[in-house]
Amino acid sequence: ETGVTQTPRHLVMGMTNKKSLKCEQHLGHNAMYWYKQSAKKPLELMFVYNFKEQTENNSVPSRFSPECPNSSHLFLHLHTLQPEDSALYLCASSQPLAGDLGEQYFGPGTRLTVT
Amino acid sequence: SQQGEEDPQALSIQEGENATMNCSYKTSINNLQWYRQNSGRGLVHLILIRSNEREKHSGRLRVTLDTSKKSSSLLITASRAADTASYFCATDNYGKLTFGQGTILTVHP
Numbered sequence: 001e002t003g004v005t006q007t008p009r010h011l012v013m014g015m016t017n018k019k020s021l022k023c024e025q026h027l028g029h030n031a032m033y034w035y036k037q038s039a040k041k042p043l044e045l046m047f048v049y050n051f052k053e054q055t056e057n058n059s060v061p062s063r064f065s066p067e068c069p070n071s072s073h074l075f076l077h078l079h080t081l082q083p084e085d086s087a088l089y090l091c092a093s094s095q096p097l098a099g100d101l102g103e104q105y106f107g108p109g110t111r112l113t114v115t
Numbered sequence: 116s117q118q119g120e121e122d123p124q125a126l127s128i129q130e131g132e133n134a135t136m137n138c139s140y141k142t143s144i145n146n147l148q149w150y151r152q153n154s155g156r157g158l159v160h161l162i163l164i165r166s167n168e169r170e171k172h173s174g175r176l177r178v179t180l181d182t183s184k185k186s187s188s189l190l191i192t193a194s195r196a197a198d199t200a201s202y203f204c205a206t207d208n209y210g211k212l213t214f215g216q217g218t219i220l221t222v223h224p
Contacts, residue, residue, distance in 0.1 A: 002159070004157070033212075035214075041216075042213075042214050042215055042216045042217070043158075043203065043205075043214035045212060045213070045214075055210075056211070088155065090157055090158070092157075092158075096210075099145065099209055099210060100145055100146060100207060101207050101210060101212050102163075103148065104148070104150070104158070104160060104205075104212065106150075106158040106160075107157050108156055108157045109155070109157050
């Protein structure tokens with residue numbers, strides 16, 4: 001148990017659906033992250049929020065829309081996804097200090113399948 | 116091209132043996148981190164080593180960092196079957212964290 005929870009753990013959605021992934025951290029961290037992990041590819045950083053402000057958008061398609069209402073919660077809103085978006089989506093949090101992102105604490109991930 | 120690249124891509128050893136994984140990177144960093152991932156689960160942080168450090172220990176783990184060669188190694192001593200997992204290095208390039216492809220370690224009982 002890392003102190004970062006993600007729901008749902010598994011999600012199957014059609015290409016026309018709209019769904020949201022939720023992440024919550026109980027560690028008092030000020031930075032939260034979304035990563036995508038596909039088979040045979042390195043972990044890809046998608047979005048970074050630092051003190052609720054988005055500081056990184058790693059050229060992610062607009063069909064992925066993040067939301068960070070407070071420093072403990074992070075959402076990833078999904079709409080009109082493609083089959084190649086099927087992957088494990090991981091949320092993480094950390095406590096940045098003096099330009100250092102710090103150790104990342106990961107949630108268990110949401111396994112997304114787009115049909 | 117990737118910032119962090121692990122070598123080897125896969126490693127298979129017997130219980131009790133040591134396992135060494137290497138990571139090379141291209142740009143300057145302020146720290147390098149190693150993570151472990153069990154199949155289909157989230158990553159677990161193992162060790163963070165800063166650019167001004169050369170070696171760090173945590174239990175059976177030893178990490179070295181050579182900034183002149185832009186490389187790091189993770190040594191797991193006296194391996195156990197429970198160490199079977201994927202291991203990733205991640206470079207923190209002053210606020211940008213980049214993960215490598217990972218090394219799949221299998222420890223046979």
